[in-house]
Amino acid sequence: MPKLARVLPFVQFAAGATRGLRTPPMLICFAAYASFWGAQSLAHSEPGSMVRYQPYFYEYAGQRVVGELGRFEVPERYDHPDGAKVTLAFLRLKSTSSTPGPPIVYLAGGPGGSAIHLAKGARGAVFLKMRAAGDVIALEQRGVGLSEPKLDCEEHLGFPLDQSASLATLRDAFEVKVRDCAALWRSRGRDLSAYTVVESAHDMESLRRALHVPKIRLWGSSYGTTLGLTVLRYHGEHVDRAIFAGVEGPDSTLKFPDTTKHQLETLATLIAADPRLEQEIPDFKALLQKVLQSAASQVYRVPLAANGDQAVVVTLGRFDLEQIVIGSLGDREGLASLPRLLLDFDHRNLSSSRVQEAAKEIAGQRSGPVDSMMSLATDCSSGASAERLAEIDRQTKIDLLTHIDFPIPDICPAVGVPTLPAKDRMPVHSAVPTLFMSGTLDGRTPRRNEEEVRRYFTHAQSILIEGAGHGDDLFVSSPAIGDAMVEYMLTGNVKAKVIQDPPLRFR
Structure with a gap:
């Protein structure tokens, strides 16, 4: 979509015997959950940790989903570590595996998309399915969603x-x-030149350190792939593997009119x-x-x-x-x-x-x-x-x-x-195992974008989704897409090279 067009909690309590209890059973259940999550927060607050956790529950497709909402601070500018700070937020969905792999960090597109909103919405089934491979983290990028400050324009x-x-x-x-909005945020002490794909890439490394894990896995879509590629450029040694769907390369922010043609x-x-x-x-x-x-x-x-x-x-x-x-x-x-x-x-x-x-x-x-x-x-x-x-x-x-x-x-x-600088628009050379996914009906990030990026990867695999467009289509237009993503995160390989969506039906 062109930029012009872009534009809670519930707990599932276990039923139990309540006869003879003076304290309301819902309060007893809540106290039990609060005690559990309090213990979890303490467990995650060992020396050196920057993350503050709290329980986070939501409903998806008729089920109550249990997660954690984490917050941690990073420098607004990494070359001024003692200067202004921003607070990043993320939703963590714990893995369903007894032997989970590295955490899977979802990078939303836009830029400006909310990963948490997507996890609770149209792509929710894929987020839940990916838990089979590891914890799934929906990160709100700097300036977005539940992160603070949220750089919305009031004008x-x-x-x-x-x-x-x-x-x-x-x-x-x-x-x-836009000039008024920019002036407003600068008057509030914000350095707008710090809201770049490079600074956001450094946030991924801060997140990894805050999680106390040697490596993370990346899952990005649209602009999220631009961010993911930048993470590989600067911190690729700390990335285990990646999935990029609807690829937007480092020099693909502005689209070619030929794409619409x-x-x-x-x-x-x-x-x-x-x-x-x-x-x-x-x-x-x-x-x-x-x-x-x-x-x-x-x-x-x-x-x-x-x-x-x-x-x-x-x-x-x-x-x-x-x-x-x-x-x-x-x-x-x-x-x-x-x-x-x-x-x-x-x-x-x-x-x-x-x-x-x-x-x-x-x-x-x-x-x-x-x-x-x-x-x-x-x-x-x-x-x-x-x-x-x-x-x-x-x-x-x-x-x-x-x-x-x-x-x-x-x-x-x-x-x-x-x-x-020009170096940040140069191709990214990487040995990180990466699965690329493209849709044949994607009018924003066509497959040629993927082909331009993939040639510089030494361990790349690709899936072509016949009939998929941009956005949600790349994940939910066929259940086989989510299955292939989980397969890749678990094994590092995918059997399917082509996934066929249902034929397009004109209204």
């Missing part, structure tokens, strides 16, 4: 709903709010293979061009369902439509909806559920808060090589859909962080 974009957006007008609106061609092929849809859309590229040209000449004014007594109308121009299309190309769900969404726009059927959903998404982006400052600072500091920037510029001049990472890099001057 709302406030772009008018009755105006269509252009690159220039939307960029200007973002620049004002290829995804459009793939979608056109899938439409041609669907007899009913192919009759409605004989030329998908022509339909897309027609809708975009129509939005440029006569904007779409989409009346949303009335909010109380006040009707809301969202005005969509060409740039808005481009961003909607780009956001739909990332995963299976978006691809399944996009053909008929474009038909609805072409027929100006603006009351359809698909158009309404797209307009609500745009309205939420225009009226909601701007992105996390952690996300903006991390992406802007990562930058891109001169060669990549030149190629992106060349493709931008000839491709139908461009600015696929908006508002990055356009608003990076407002963030005001320096770009990392």
Whole structure:
């Protein structure tokens, strides 16, 4: 998804005999659990430990999951160890094995994604399954989630709903709010140049030391693979093995417009293979061009369902439509909806559920808060090589859909962080055993990203997931994916080289 579109506890108590007890049985059970977890916290607090633990429970798929919430401090800047500190948080799910391997640390994407949120949500089944190989740790990266400070922006974009957006007008609106957000966090004593992939990689080494283990295992997705690769660059000797899905290399923060072009061609092929849809859309590229040209000449004014007594109308121009299309190309769900969404726009059927959903998404982006400052600072500091920037510029001049990472890099001057040195965008050479996973319908991190990275690994294996898009698709679109991941963490090998997802069904 483009950056513009990114956008508790319960305890399962054992039943027991309660007759004759004066103390309420729930309190007795709670006291027993508190005593148990208190003992666990003390056990983990031997001299040198930096972690503070507390019990953490949540419900997933009808079951109560027992975990620990850990917190520990790290320097905001590792080259100033006595300066400001940040507090990192993580959820630890204890292994179900009697002989667990090294802890498996999940690195969320984004940047700015919450690992704990993912563990409790769509990817929860995979997190629980991975416990067969070792403790599973959902780490909240610096500036994110339960870590402190959480560098959210309080400023709302406030772009008018009755105006269509252009690159220039939307960029200007973002620049004002992002500059205000950056100034706010600097006034609170935060050094935004410390929120980089390199500093976060050093956090992984701090986590390993805090856990008192000789090695950790990495599991990353999307930007989490960029972070994982950076961990291997600086601390690879302390990594046992890794799984990287939806690979984003060190110089892949900014995406090529050709990626969306290829995804459009793939979608056109899938439409041609669907007899009913192919009759409605004989030329998908022509339909897309027609809708975009129509939005440029006569904007779409989409009346949303009335909010109380006040009707809301969202005005969509060409740039808005481009961003909607780009956001739909990332995963299976978006691809399944996009053909008929474009038909609805072409027929100006603006009351359809698909158009309404797209307009609500745009309205939420225009009226909601701007992105996390952690996300903006991390992406802007990562930058891109001169060669990549030149190629992106060349493709931008000839491709139908461009600015696929908006508002990055356009608003990076407002963030005001320096770009990392060129060495941090160079390929990572590693002997750490690593499993790479890619999806054939991934419109954000295509398989060629993996191929570019994997060539520098001496112990690499690969799984191609036929029919998987970006994000959740890479983990939950088939139960065989989680099984293969556990197999790799347990044995260092996988039998499956290709996993077949169900065929894409157009809505």
